[in-house]
Amino acid sequence: MNLILIPIVLPIAAALALLLICEKTKYIKELLAAGAAIVSLLAAANIFLQPPADLTLRWFGSAAFTLHADNLSAFLLLAVSLFSAAISVYSFSNPAKGPAKWFFFNLLMTQGFAAGAALADNMVAMLFFWEGLLVFLYTFIALSQNNHAARRTAMKAFLINGVTDLCLLVGITITAYIAGTASMSEIARNKLTLEYGWAVFAYVLLMIGAVSKAGAFPFHTWIPDAATDSSATFMAYVPAAIDKLLGIYFLARASVYLFALNQTMSLVLMTLGAVTILVAVMMAFVQKDYKRLLSYHAVSQTGYMILGIGTLNPIGIAGGLFHMINHATYKSCLFMTSGAVERQAGTTDLSKLGGLFRAMPVTGLCFVIAAAAISGIAPLNGFFSKELVYKGALDTGYTVFFIAAEIGSFLTLASFLKLGHSVYFGDRPENLKETKEAPFSMLLPMLTLAGICLAFGFGAELPLNWLIVPSLAGMSIPNPTMSGFHLDKLYFVSVIVILAAVINHLIGLAAGGGKADKASDHIHYAPVLKETYALAERRAFDIYELGMDKAVPFVSRLLFKADRFFDWAIDALPSGVAGFLGGSVNRFHNGSYPLYMALTLIGAVVYILLAGGLK
Incomplete structure (x- = not known):
């Protein structure tokens, strides 16, 4: 078998084999799923280290089914395979994932179809894999819990993504008609311009499909519901990692590789990114549930990626792609910590938690590292990807987008100060006195992802030189100087943001009577914001x-x-x-x-x- 087929075929074959295994058997399903995911990861690593390769097959007579492993798609394939392997190991000891056979079936099918979408050069073939993911998104959520709420949220996710996928289908059809081919590599040789209406319409439809997959505003509303109605393992895998990777990957392909965008469309993208950052982070800040708070941050961080790509300059695009892999790393790790706490403490309600760092030190350490990374604290990876996005936004001359991103960073850190204080510090409730650390199978993936947050920081030379620069070169984007630690104005702005967030947390604690879960109430119930939040909680803004x-x-x-x-x-x-x-x-x-x-x-x-x- 050709090496490029292994990350697609092996997980799908293993998923089908799982259906033959009895649900009551122990560890066979887990070992099969983990084995298939790890072998696929090794194959993906091999593909990544080799020169760009193609595989062309014929389907439906004369149509070409081409898989193309260039620098960007091989990077994405490696990321998809890494998170699939991490989740397969993490799920060994997590009973809250639903029926094991169906969970691992959905996991492996999602991995195989995501790999196909990453490697597909023909947009029709990519759409086939993309739509397959929609089916497994529904079954993933619907089977995670045996109740009506899970099925309702599954249908909500299916319909929102189904409508936007229909936009993607029409956009691909128009693009292929204008270009005379559905091959992305052929279109890239003579990029389409937005000089006439049909090209603009096609790009907007492709953009809708991409940002919806990534979970951007206003297509994000199923994600917080899934945090409540599904499992932490699902959240750590699909909304935190796979959807972000694929959505931002295709947005970059469409915006830089297939089309030559103008300033108007650049402003549209940057505005969408800024609005996504602010709307979602404002909602995240006031949440009282561990997983639901993380889910809104999964939406908010998407805004940084869209903003970076929307700048259309090399630094901003690099920042968007770097933030894509960084976000998948620390957000998946954070959802894993929530799953560990839920398993050991029996709840994710912030008002019922506290003082767990002493009982769960490894989980707490992973949380601290991932929370600092997502908050953009140096020298962790999130600081460097956000720095690139900030610089890209400033280079456009529109300072308002930089300000929006910095406000998002302030509220992000404020949220995680509240979350960390509520869960891991302070006094431990009496009913949690006997709480113990999570099993090793849950800790190993968390430690691995926390380690990546550290390895991708400290100047970020490793990820930028090995992952991002080659990806930019594959899209014919010049290589700017990016890596290294810069004690410039942006660094000192980040220090000010950190101090402001700490002061805000202290004010919130004082206003909330010393209760960490109420540290956001002084903003939640402020004039005007109180009424706005009330409308949001009644789903008045949910399309x-x-x-x-x-x-x-x-x-x-x-x-x-x-x-x-x-x-x-x-x-x-x-x-x-x-x-x-x-x-x-x-x-x-x-x-x-x-x-x-x-x-x-x-x-x-x-x-x-x-x-x-x-x-």
């Missing part, structure tokens, strides 16, 4: 809920009335008219000869008058 609760019932009633009208017009009205006419005719058929003669004469006169009028 899905607005549609399902208001638009869909209205349209349903309208269609029902239209259906009744057509039934009346087609059935009842003709029958009534025919009955009336039939009854009227029957009244004339009474056997009277003079009446028949009179009717005949009247008819003749009418005919003569009409005939004469026509002449």
Whole structure:
């Protein structure tokens, strides 16, 4: 078998083999899934280290099915395989994932289809893998818990992504028609421009499909619900890692590789990124549940990636791609810590937690590292990717986007000060006095990802030189000087942001009576914000809920009335008219000869008058 097929075929084959294994068997399912994921990771690493390669197969007669492992797609494949392997090991000892057989089936199928989407050069082939992921997104959530809420959230995720995937389908169709080919590498040789309407329409549809997959505003609303209604393992894998990787990957492909964007579209992307940062981080700051707080940050951090790519300058694009892999690393690690706490303490309610660092020191250490990374604290990896995004935003001349990103960083750190204090520090509740550390199978992936946060920091030379620079070169983007630690104005701004967040946390603690979970209440219940948050909590800004609760019932009633009208017009009205006419005719058929003669004469006169009028 060709090496490039292994990361696609092996996980899918192992997933199908899992269906033959009885649910009651111990460890066979786990070992098969972990083995397939790890072997696929080794194959992906081999592909990454080799020169770019292609594999072309024929399907449906003459259509070309091409897999293309260039620098960017090989990097993405390596990331997908890494997180799949990490989750497969993490899930060994986590009972909250739902039926084990179906969990690992969905995990491996998602891995295989994500690998296919990463390597596909033909956009139609990519769409096939992309749509397959939609099916497993639904089953992942629906089977994670045996209740109505999980199935409802699964349907919400399916419909939101299904509609945006339809946009992607139309966008791919128009792009392929304009370019005369569906091959991304061929289109890249002569990039499309936004000089006429159909090209603009095509790009906007591709952008919608990409940012929706990444979980950006306003297509994000299923993610916080999934945090509540599914498992931490699912959240650590799909919303935190796989969806972000694929969505931002294709956004970069479309924005830099396939199209030559203009300043207007650049502003659209940067605005979307800034709005996503601010809206989601404001919601994250006031959450009282461990997983739900993380879920909003999974949305907010997407904004930094979109903002970076939207700058259209090399530093900003590099920052967006670097933040993509950084976010997948620390956010997956953070969700793993939430799963460990949920398993050991039995809850993720911040008001019921506290003082767990002494009981779960390894989990607490991983949390501290990942939380510092996502908050952009030097010298961890998140600091350097955010620094590149900031510089890219400043280079555009639009300082407002830089300010929005810095506000997001302030609220991000404020959120994690609140979260860390609520869960790992302070007094431990009496019912948690016997809490112990999570099993080794859960700690190993957490430690690995926390280690990557450290390894990708301290100047970030390793990830930038080995991952990001080659990816930029594969898209013909010049290589700016990026790595290294810079004691410039941005560094001192980051120090000010850290101090402001700490001061805010102390003020919140004082206002909340010393309770860490209430450290955001002084902002949550501030004038104007209180009413805005209340509307948000009632889902007044949720496009899905607005549609399902208001638009869909209205349209349903309208269609029902239209259906009744057509039934009346087609059935009842003709029958009534025919009955009336039939009854009227029957009244004339009474056997009277003079009446028949009179009717005949009247008819003749009418005919003569009409005939004469026509002449």
